[in-house]
Amino acid sequence: MRSAQPALAHLLTPWPGHWRCLWRDGSDSPTSAWTGMNFALEKTDLKVENIDYCIGTGYGRVNVPMAQQSLTEISCHARGANFMYGPEVRTVMDIGGQDCKAIKTDDRGKVLNFMMNDKCAAGTGRGMEVFADLIRVPVWEIGPRSFQIQKEPPMISSTCVVFAKSEVVGLLEAGMPENDIMAAYCSAMAHRIMELLNRLGIKEKFAITGGIAKNEGVVKRLEKELGIKTADRVWYKKEYIDRGYPFDTQLAGCIGAALFGQALLKMGKAKSARKA
Incomplete structure (x- = not known):
């Protein structure tokens, strides 16, 4: 993503102009990944060409076809918890x-x-x-x-x-x-x-x-x-909630992945997201 915050907003939050995609998928992880990506993009003014970096995480991370890199949910949850709880x-x-x-x-x-x-x-x-x-x-x-x-x-x-x-x-x-x-x-x-x-x-x-x-x-x-x-959510900044970034413990891994993507962009290591 262009930054961690757009990643959170466009893919995770059901807010004006912001969406998250969460559903039970089947055995076809690549198709499910593209379904989620396309659904999120349809709800925004973005196209896949606008996505500079995509990270896959979780048990199906190696089957996310548009991801340039996969990270374990262990790393992503640790980073996400740091963001959410301080x-x-x-x-x-x-x-x-x-x-x-x-x-x-x-x-x-x-x-x-x-x-x-x-x-x-x-x-x-x-x-x-x-x-x-x-x-x-x-x-x-x-x-x-x-x-x-x-x-x-x-x-x-x-x-x-x-x-x-x-x-x-x-x-x-x-x-x-x-x-x-x-x-x-x-x-x-x-x-x-x-x-x-x-x-x-x-x-x-x-x-x-x-x-x-x-x-x-x-x-x-x-x-x-x-x-x-x-830990409670006291640390979680009101500005995040006001801007539509939810405090949802089920999204900690997603948040962590987005933050890793932001860091890679700042390091200049990101390339355009893979096309379908």
């Missing part, structure tokens, strides 16, 4: 759909070390979606409802999403209230995330990115287990 962030927990990544970073958002869990979906956003489908509750209701309980129930004990699913079915059949089951699942997820953070070593300021950062049932229980508060 340069004091030293530990980032990215809880995505497919894995969890605990990241140590410096004041510039550079990755110093990381650990990840990509072997099982139990502590990921996908695990939460499976759980939501199982109990037939919208995923965004799970966090608030997990606190509508008489007392905190024992957490789900299974560390595998398949076995956890069986355990949840058993609890439903036993007549356990849905809200209690939600609390038990959120507690289990928070505990697994804490174990990963403890293996890496956590240092404040601590920030969470990814979709699970929006689930207060997991976040508040994680804060209690760790004994520290997660």
Whole structure:
């Protein structure tokens, strides 16, 4: 992009003249990437020829045909968290759909070390979606409802999403209230995330990115287990919001990629974006 801010505005934000593209794609990543790019361009006065640099990130990053470079989501989430939460962030927990990544970073958002869990979906956003489908509750209701309980129930004990699913079915059949089951699942997820953070070593300021950062049932229980508060959005500048740049933890990786693109442009390393 010509700069990081246009990248954020034109591709990410549903604001006057600004759009983001977010949907479930299929197995054809290159076509999905072009669909997203073309949709965003149609909503602006830009053409693909106006895009000076494009970076692919995430699990499908190598299949983004218009990208000159691909970067890991680890690097992009660290940089995005630095932008969103401020340069004091030293530990980032990215809880995505497919894995969890605990990241140590410096004041510039550079990755110093990381650990990840990509072997099982139990502590990921996908695990939460499976759980939501199982109990037939919208995923965004799970966090608030997990606190509508008489007392905190024992957490789900299974560390595998398949076995956890069986355990949840058993609890439903036993007549356990849905809200209690939600609390038990959120507690289990928070505990697994804490174990990963403890293996890496956590240092404040601590920030969470990814979709699970929006689930207060997991976040508040994680804060209690760790004994520290997660970073808030106080640092995020009002001018960003006024100009249409959303504070959305699911977009941290995209924001980081745009900022890397801006840096490459300033270094004079960018070339025109690839054409279809």
